[in-house]
Amino acid sequence: MSVSAFLIAQGVSVRLSGRVVLKDISLALSPGHLVALVGPNGAGKTTLLRALAGLVPSEGAIQVGGDALSSLTLRERARRYLPQGHIVHWPLPARDIVALGRYPHGATDPARLTAKDSEAVLRAMQATDVVEFGARRVTELSGGERSRVALARVLAVEAPVILADEPTASLDPRHQIDVMKNLRQAADGSALVIVVTHDLGLAARFADTILVLSEGRLVSQGAPAEALSERVMAEVFRISAYRAEFQREAVIVPWAEI
Amino acid sequence: MSLQNVMVTADIAARRRSGVMASLVALVVLLVLASLGVGPVRLSPVTVIDALFGGGSDVAQVIVREIRLPRVILGFAIGAMLGLSGAALQGLLRNPLASPSLFGAPQSAAFGAVLVISLGLADVRSYALPVAAIAMAFASVFVLLAIAGRNAGLLILILAGLAISSLAGAATALVMNLSSNPFVALEIAFWLLGSLEDRSFRHVMLALPFIVAGAIILFSQRNAFRTLSLGEEAAQSLGVDVGRLRLMVITGVALGVGGAVAVTGTIGFIGLVAPHLMRPLIGHDPTRLLVPSALTGATLLLAADIAVRIIPSTSDIKVGVLTSIIGVPFFLYLIMRERRALAGGVA
Numbered sequence: 260m261s262v263s264a265f266l267i268a269q270g271v272s273v274r275l276s277g278r279v280v281l282k283d284i285s286l287a288l289s290p291g292h293l294v295a296l297v298g299p300n301g302a303g304k305t306t307l308l309r310a311l312a313g314l315v316p317s318e319g320a321i322q323v324g325g326d327a328l329s330s331l332t333l334r335e336r337a338r339r340y341l342p343q344g345h346i347v348h349w350p351l352p353a354r355d356i357v358a359l360g361r362y363p364h365g366a367t368d369p370a371r372l373t374a375k376d377s378e379a380v381l382r383a384m385q386a387t388d389v390v391e392f393g394a395r396r397v398t399e400l401s402g403g404e405r406s407r408v409a410l411a412r413v414l415a416v417e418a419p420v421i422l423a424d425e426p427t428a429s430l431d432p433r434h435q436i437d438v439m440k441n442l443r444q445a446a447d448g449s450a451l452v453i454v455v456t457h458d459l460g461l462a463a464r465f466a467d468t469i470l471v472l473s474e475g476r477l478v479s480q481g482a483p484a485e486a487l488s489e490r491v492m493a494e495v496f497r498i499s500a501y502r503a504e505f506q507r508e509a510v511i512v513p514w515a516e517i
Numbered sequence: 518m519s520l521q522n523v524m525v526t527a528d529i530a531a532r533r534r535s536g537v538m539a540s541l542v543a544l545v546v547l548l549v550l551a552s553l554g555v556g557p558v559r560l561s562p563v564t565v566i567d568a569l570f571g572g573g574s575d576v577a578q579v580i581v582r583e584i585r586l587p588r589v590i591l592g593f594a595i596g597a598m599l600g601l602s603g604a605a606l607q608g609l610l611r612n613p614l615a616s617p618s619l620f621g622a623p624q625s626a627a628f629g630a631v632l633v634i635s636l637g638l639a640d641v642r643s644y645a646l647p648v649a650a651i652a653m654a655f656a657s658v659f660v661l662l663a664i665a666g667r668n669a670g671l672l673i674l675i676l677a678g679l680a681i682s683s684l685a686g687a688a689t690a691l692v693m694n695l696s697s698n699p700f701v702a703l704e705i706a707f708w709l710l711g712s713l714e715d716r717s718f719r720h721v722m723l724a725l726p727f728i729v730a731g732a733i734i735l736f737s738q739r740n741a742f743r744t745l746s747l748g749e750e751a752a753q754s755l756g757v758d759v760g761r762l763r764l765m766v767i768t769g770v771a772l773g774v775g776g777a778v779a780v781t782g783t784i785g786f787i788g789l790v791a792p793h794l795m796r797p798l799i800g801h802d803p804t805r806l807l808v809p810s811a812l813t814g815a816t817l818l819l820a821a822d823i824a825v826r827i828i829p830s831t832s833d834i835k836v837g838v839l840t841s842i843i844g845v846p847f848f849l850y851l852i853m854r855e856r857r858a859l860a861g862g863v864a
Contacts, residue, residue, distance in 0.1 A: 309750075312754055314750060314753055332756075340750070340754035342748060342751050342754075346747065346748045346751075347747060348611035348745070348746050348747075348748065349611065349746045349801035349802065349803060350801050351743075351801060351802055352526075352530075355743075356747070359743065359744055359747060359755065362744055362755045362756065362757075367743075368804075369743075370527060394526035394527070396801075412747070
């Protein structure tokens with residue numbers, strides 16, 4: 260994997276107000292992969308995602324596409340980072356929100372997009388099936404619709420890395436699957452997609468690689484069934500799980516506390 | 518709805534925005550003419566235009582060009598700056614209750630100016646006055662944003678703003694209290710009420726450079742406000758340096774408000790009201806709100822300054838008093854509307 264690795268972290272540690280949140284994280288991730296980042300509450304998942312996005316200062320080295328993250332300007336670092344919660348503070352039309360994804364490409368005004376930018380916006384809106392409510396204000400949309408708009412905004416950047424923090428939180432099962440399928444598609448289209456999630460079932464079903472964080476350390480990584488082995492489930496999550504295989508995908512259903 | 522419909526809707530919205538802008542410009546022009554014509558000597562618009570370009574009687578020329586024109590220029594520039602500052606602060610903080618006066622900026626600027634006057638460091642026509650006012654305005658907004666932190670809710674901002682404006686008010690009162698000359702204290706008290714009366718081109722030269730600089734700084738950041746609709750982290754991930762943006766906005770607001778206060782005293786609530794009047798017409802996009810809010814601010818202040826000359830009263834009503842009398846009930850109405858958010862609901 261390291262031969263064609265696109266995102267490389269070596270010995271990354273993060274301290275937030277004196278407390279060590281991440282300790283010595285090393286990983287190498289390739290394009291075309293959907294990576295799920297899982298772990299108990301407070302394990303440092305969001306912090307790792309933000310460190311990889313260059314949003315929090317970290318020790319150690321992070322390389323993206325061969326360049327050191329620290330050598331890039333803020334605009335160059337700009338990646339498809341989707342924060343938790345899909346907040347939109349003003350009732351803007353959904354299309355304008357999606358068009359903000361083109362901001363790093365110099366498209367500062369959603370009303371005046373170049374042909375290339377509007378095509379990217381349209382592609383993203385079609386992928387997430389939000390074209391029909393493009394003119395509606397995001398605040399008038401349902402939670403599921405809004406999360407798809409937020410996802411479209413991230414896809415519209417068309418950057419090689421997507422970092423999504425709990426994109427499926429508070430969605431119904433149908434929309435959870437929708438969102439994961441969209442991310443899966445982006446990965447199949449050669450992007451590197453990293454998703455933070457608490458849903459081990461979704462992670463096992465859709466991810467190529469699972470990274471398990473516990474107390475700021477990377478304790479396990481690999482294909483779903485290996486990374487979420489019975490031992491890891493017991494030690495990290497302190498649960499047992501029902502394990503099976505369905506249509507050649509790993510099925511992991513958290514079952515009982517240990 | 519198809520994509521075509523989306524584009525058509527966007528077109529309609531764009532046309533509506535240009536219509537609103539055109540109406541605002543027309544309104545400002547009318548108010549400028551009215552403001553040049555209204556006063557102890559009433560002049561017709563034709564006489565005003567004639568005098569403005571060097572025609573008509575000498576008396577009319579002096580009245581229009583030397584007495585009323587500086588007042589109109591200040592009214593336009595300060596109103597526009599306050600409207601722009603309000604829209605910029607609301608955009609930066611993603612918060613419809615943000616405005617310079619609620620954050621104590623004009624009050625702090627006034628304290629800076631009063632301090633300089635009473636210490637005898639400068640007379641009312643030196644550049645020390647706006648510089649002191651700008652420094653205090655900067656300090657107040659900076660402290661407020663530092664206290665509020667990165668993702669401040671409405672309540673914290675309003676409370677911190679209240680505390681800062683109270684402190685600035687108390688400090689101003691203390692300076693007046695300690696002033697050995699009662700006439701100076703009286704003069705300061707009247708000046709604090711905020712007025713555009715009897716301002717000359719010296720005042721214009723004193724305030725305008727700072728106001729223009731502040732406006733340019735705020736306007737140069739316009740596109741970043743839209744990305745902030747997604748929150749600070751997402752804006753940052755799109756390549757916006759949020760820390761730098763904050764500093765630019767604080768600097769722009771301080772330059773504009775400080776420069777304005779230095780020559781007119783405190784004129785409040787225009788920055789709060791202007792963006793709200795525009796949202797139903799322009800939409801909520803914080804970037805698109807900047808210029809219309811500035812024009813609305815200019816409209817409001819020019820209109821208020823005409824009103825104080827027309828309203829019959831035994832002594833002059835100060836324009837700052839009028840804007841507050843109208844602005845504060847509007848603020849109460851906004852509080853009522855945002856009640857849920859203020860009570861700790863969705864911020």
